[in-house]
Amino acid sequence: MSQYHSVTVEIVAALKDIVGDKHVWTDPERMEPYSHDEVTGEKYIKIPEVVVFPKTAEEIAAIVRLANRELIPVVPRGAGTGYACSAVAFQGGIVLTTERMDQILEIDEQNLIMVAEPGVRTSEVQKAAGAKDYLYPGDPSSGDSSFIGGNVATNAGGNKAIKYGTTRQQVAGVEIVTPEGEIVTLGGKLKKDSTGYCLTQLIIGSEGTLGIVTKVYLRLVPRPKHVMDLLAIFPSMDSAIRIVPKIIKSGINPVCVEFMDNRSIRSCEAFLNEKLPHSDKGHYIIVSIEGNEETALEEQCVLVDDICSADGALEVVIADPVKIWRARKSFGEASRARSRIFSAEDIVVPMSEIGQVVDKVAELSRKHDVFIHCVAHAADGNVHADILKEDMDIGKWNELLPRIQEEIYQFVYALGGKLSGEHGIGYKRLQLMEKFAHPVELKMMRAVKKALDPNNIMNPGKVVKVD
Ligand SMILES: Cc1cc2nc3c(=O)[nH]c(=O)nc-3n(C[C@H](O)[C@H](O)[C@H](O)COP(=O)(O)OP(=O)(O)OC[C@H]3O[C@@H](n4cnc5c(N)ncnc54)[C@H](O)[C@@H]3O)c2cc1C
Structure with a gap:
C-alpha cells in the first residue's frame, strides 16, 4: 500500500486557494501532456492527480507545506523534455509546473550574472544574453523547448560543455523551496564561496528530489565575435573517433567536438528530407571554434584541417552552421520518426x-x-x-x-564510465542505478535525501531508492 494520500476535493480546493482556480487542473484530458516526458513506452506514462501552475516562490512554499502535512508527493516540472522520466508523477500527487515563472529578472553587467525564473526557456536566456553582447554558454540541443530550471535540475550538458562545462559551471546560485516548504537562496552573485558545504551544487542535478528551484543566478561571459564550424568526414567510425584527442591536444580550445556515426547521419537525413554530405559512408566530426580575431580562427581551422587530413579524412569543410547543427540537433526526433x-x-x-x-x-x-x-x-x-x-x-x-x-x-x-552524462537518472534508470552505482555512494545519496526530505514527498521514486 502506498505511503501517500490521494489528492481529495479538499486538497484541490486548498490548492486553488493558493494559486487561484484557473491555475489548478484536474481534467485528465487536459493533463495528458503532463503525463510523460520524452521517454517513450506505455510504462513511462501516468496521468497526474492534479497539475498546479504557481507564479511565485511563496505559492510554491505554501503548496509544499500543504503536501508535507497531507503526505502527498510533489513532482516539479519544467518543459517536459527530459530523457529520464523524472517529471512524471508515478506515485500520484501534484505535478507542479513552473510555466508561469517565465521572467528574466535582472542582467547584472557589473557582476556578469543573469537572474532568471525557472520557467524561462533556455533559448530565451541565450537570446537575452546575446542582446547585451554576452554569451550564456549552456546549450542543450533541446534549448528551444527546455526551461532553465529543468537544465539546472538535470545539470544539462549540451554542445559547448568541453569549453564551458555543464550547467553546474554556469550557475552561481539558486533560490529554492526546500522539501519542507522553506525558501532559501544558496550561493548568489559570488565568484567564490568557501562558506561551508556547497549546497548550490547539491541542488544542481538533483532532478527535483531535494527542492524546487525558483530563481537561478546564471554566469555570463563576453560573447566571442566570431564562430566557425568545421565538418570533417571520415571513412570509418574508428578514424573519426581517433581524431578527437588529437584535436584537443593540439592546443586549440574548441567550443565543441561532436561525433555522428553513419547511421545517425542517414537517420537525420531521412528525417529532415535533406541531403547531407557523404551520407553514403561518412562519419562526422563537427568542430566549433570561436574567438575575437578572424585570422587566428582561420589559422586554427587550417590546423584542424591538417590534423584530420593527415589521419585520413575524406573531406574537411567549413560547414554551413544552420545546416550542420539542424542535422546534429535533430537526432532525437530522427530516432522517434524511425x-x-x-x-x-x-x-x-x-x-x-x-x-x-x-x-x-x-x-x-x-x-x-x-x-x-x-x-x-x-x-x-x-x-x-x-x-x-x-x-x-x-x-x-x-x-x-x-x-x-x-x-x-x-x-x-x-572503463570507469557511468550511466548518465547529462540526462540524469530519473525513474527510467533507477534499477540500473541500484545495480551499478557504488553502494557507499548510494548510501550517501539516501542519507542526503532523508535529511532534506524526511517525508519523502519531493519527487519520490527518482534518482535513488529510499525506504
Ligand atoms: C531533442 C532533445 C535533445 C536534448 N538534448 C540535450 C542535450 O544536448 N543536453 C542535455 O543535457 N539534455 C538534452 N536533452 C534532455 C532535456 O532536454 C534536458 O534534460 C533538460 O534539461 C530538461 O529540461 P526541462 O525543462 O524539459 O525539464 P523537465 O523534463 O520538465 O524536468 C526534468 C527534471 O527536472 C526537474 N525540474 C524541472 N524544473 C525544476 C525546478 N524548477 N526545480 C526543481 N526541479 C525541476 C523535474 O522534476 C525533472 O526531474 C534533450 C532532450 C530532447 C528531447
Whole structure:
C-alpha cells in the first residue's frame, strides 16, 4: 500500500486557494501532456492527480507545506523534455509546473550574472544574453523547448560543455523551496564561496528530489565575435573517433567536438528530407571554434584541417552552421520518426575510451539484430546511443532492452564510465542505478535525501531508492 494520500476535493480546493482556480487542473484530458516526458513506452506514462501552475516562490512554499502535512508527493516540472522520466508523477500527487515563472529578472553587467525564473526557456536566456553582447554558454540541443530550471535540475550538458562545462559551471546560485516548504537562496552573485558545504551544487542535478528551484543566478561571459564550424568526414567510425584527442591536444580550445556515426547521419537525413554530405559512408566530426580575431580562427581551422587530413579524412569543410547543427540537433526526433519506442542511452566514459564504447555498441547492434545509432559529445566522452524498437514485438523488446543495457553498462563501468552524462537518472534508470552505482555512494545519496526530505514527498521514486 502506498505511503501517500490521494489528492481529495479538499486538497484541490486548498490548492486553488493558493494559486487561484484557473491555475489548478484536474481534467485528465487536459493533463495528458503532463503525463510523460520524452521517454517513450506505455510504462513511462501516468496521468497526474492534479497539475498546479504557481507564479511565485511563496505559492510554491505554501503548496509544499500543504503536501508535507497531507503526505502527498510533489513532482516539479519544467518543459517536459527530459530523457529520464523524472517529471512524471508515478506515485500520484501534484505535478507542479513552473510555466508561469517565465521572467528574466535582472542582467547584472557589473557582476556578469543573469537572474532568471525557472520557467524561462533556455533559448530565451541565450537570446537575452546575446542582446547585451554576452554569451550564456549552456546549450542543450533541446534549448528551444527546455526551461532553465529543468537544465539546472538535470545539470544539462549540451554542445559547448568541453569549453564551458555543464550547467553546474554556469550557475552561481539558486533560490529554492526546500522539501519542507522553506525558501532559501544558496550561493548568489559570488565568484567564490568557501562558506561551508556547497549546497548550490547539491541542488544542481538533483532532478527535483531535494527542492524546487525558483530563481537561478546564471554566469555570463563576453560573447566571442566570431564562430566557425568545421565538418570533417571520415571513412570509418574508428578514424573519426581517433581524431578527437588529437584535436584537443593540439592546443586549440574548441567550443565543441561532436561525433555522428553513419547511421545517425542517414537517420537525420531521412528525417529532415535533406541531403547531407557523404551520407553514403561518412562519419562526422563537427568542430566549433570561436574567438575575437578572424585570422587566428582561420589559422586554427587550417590546423584542424591538417590534423584530420593527415589521419585520413575524406573531406574537411567549413560547414554551413544552420545546416550542420539542424542535422546534429535533430537526432532525437530522427530516432522517434524511425521508431515511436526507443531507448536513449546517455553513456559517459573518460574521453580516451569513447572509441571502445561506440565499437561495443555497434557489436551489440549486430549481435542482437537491433538498430542502434550514435551521436556523441565526443570531447566530453558522452555517447548518446539510441536503441530503436522499430517493428520488434513488444514482448521481445521488453526482454531484450534490459539485456542490452546490462551488457553496455558492464562494459562502461569497467572503463570507469557511468550511466548518465547529462540526462540524469530519473525513474527510467533507477534499477540500473541500484545495480551499478557504488553502494557507499548510494548510501550517501539516501542519507542526503532523508535529511532534506524526511517525508519523502519531493519527487519520490527518482534518482535513488529510499525506504
Ligand atoms: C531533442 C532533445 C535533445 C536534448 N538534448 C540535450 C542535450 O544536448 N543536453 C542535455 O543535457 N539534455 C538534452 N536533452 C534532455 C532535456 O532536454 C534536458 O534534460 C533538460 O534539461 C530538461 O529540461 P526541462 O525543462 O524539459 O525539464 P523537465 O523534463 O520538465 O524536468 C526534468 C527534471 O527536472 C526537474 N525540474 C524541472 N524544473 C525544476 C525546478 N524548477 N526545480 C526543481 N526541479 C525541476 C523535474 O522534476 C525533472 O526531474 C534533450 C532532450 C530532447 C528531447
